[in-house]
Structures are given as C-alpha cells and as structure tokens.
Amino acid sequence: MAENSANSIDPTIPEPTMKIDVLLFGVEASTLGVDRLTVQIPEDRPTCESLREAILEAAPSIRPHLQHWRISINHQFARADQRLSHDDEVAIIGLVSGG
C-alpha cells in the first residue's frame, strides 16, 4: 500500500537550526585562546540550557569551569529555560574577578 504523503517527512524542508556567537571572557577565553565561539544548535529558538550543552560539545576543554557559568542575553543574566532569539547578544559569564 502506498504511503500517505501527508504523513511522511519532507526531506526538502530544512530542519530548524540556529547559529549563535557566544562572547567569552576570563578563564574560558584564555583556555580557548579566543574571545568568541560560534555554535550551531538544531533548534529554532534554543534555551540557554541547550546552548550550554552545545558549547560543551564544541569546546570540551572548558567543561571544568562549567559550575561557574551563567549565560547573559543582551547584558542581562538569563534563566536556564530562557529562549534565545536570532539577534541576541550572548555571553558566558564565568568566574569574575573585579575589584
């Protein structure tokens, strides 16, 4: 019996994905030797938690500092369940050392 074409996945429709530039500072920047990292996440508007996972996959050498990470979106600390939009400025704020 032929498949109902309405129930099959259309391979011509690209899966949603979002490319995110993440600003890095402190030990994360010095460990990687760069001050920004680009990750690609297979979701249209990923959460900060998804972003953390994507960053760890792209840059496993900064995993030891994970416990100190907070993510900022547009200069505000973000919640883990907060979703990213395409024009957001995103940064990892790890251990800080002002003063």
Add this chain to the structure above:
Amino acid sequence: MSVHVNITDGPLPTSTFHHTQDSLGATVCFEGIVRPLEGSDAIVGLQYRTYDPMAAQELRRLGEQAVERFGVLSILVDHSRGFVPVHGCSFRLHMAAVHRKELLMAMEWFIGQMKKNVPIWKSPVFDARVKASTHN
C-alpha cells in the same frame, strides 16, 4: 538616593567627590590598589577587561540594592578598564549614610557581591625581565 557608576580606562585619578546630603553622618571611601606580587611572582600591573555595558549596569544595580537594603544615602563606584600599574588604584567605592553601622555593612556587602557577579576580569601582567632572569 544617588548611585553613580564610572568605568574608565587605566588607573583611577584622585577622587574629588563630595557627598552633599544634609543628613549624612558618615562617609567611607574604599580603594582597591594593585599589589606588586601575584603569589610570589612580581607583576608590573593588572589588565582589566570589562563586559560593557553589562558591567556598569550590574554595578548600578548593586548600588541600588545597597541603598534599598542598608538605607545608605549615596554611592559612587569607579572601576578601571585596561592596564593599571602596580600601586595604581583600580577600584573606588564611596558611600555616605546617616550612621556608620549601615555604612560599613553596605560597603562589605557591595564588594562581596561585586566580586561574585559583576562581569569584570583581571589578569596579571608579569615583569618579563624578572621571569626571564628567574629561569636562566
């Protein structure tokens, strides 16, 4: 209530700030000075990196919280960005309050919170000549 925040390049100049509130009975000025050693290694200074404008926003937010929690009258925060040589001032916190008790508590609270939450980072700049002679 007044909270002022400045982030400026290099070491902080001498402060000329004066609190002007009528009811004030106590003021404190704390200054963070760059020490000459990082552990046991000599440094020529500290390099500060600030995430602008979030650093100023967070300092202002802390100042407003300090006013709300402790009832201080005014707060001025100055922080350096870029290179600050040894013995230079990289951080200054001026506060004024009616009484010293809330003032000293607010100072300690503010500095503790800043060191945990404000996106500013410092890294030592070592004296290359000393390091080279040590390893020869």
